[in-house]
Amino acid sequence: MKKANTYIAATVLAATFVLTGCANNQQLGTGVGAVAGGVIGDAVIGGTLGTLGGAAAGAVIGNQVGKSQDRK
Secondary structure, eight states: HHHHHHHHHHHHHHHHHHHHOSSHHHHHHHHHHHHHHHHHHHHHHHHHHHHHHHHHHHHHHHHHHHHHHOOO
């Protein structure tokens, strides 16, 4: 379990570095939301379904938050 958490943390960190080059907050929010949602979905529900469902929900929420930030 500890090894899995290390991989998850490394993936989130790498994704954050990659996504910081995005053109706007909406794109950044979508990517960060998808990564965070996938991690949370896996932790709460578990398995592939939890990860994919969490990633989808996180992407939608992150997209809307980013869109709101771009309007300001």
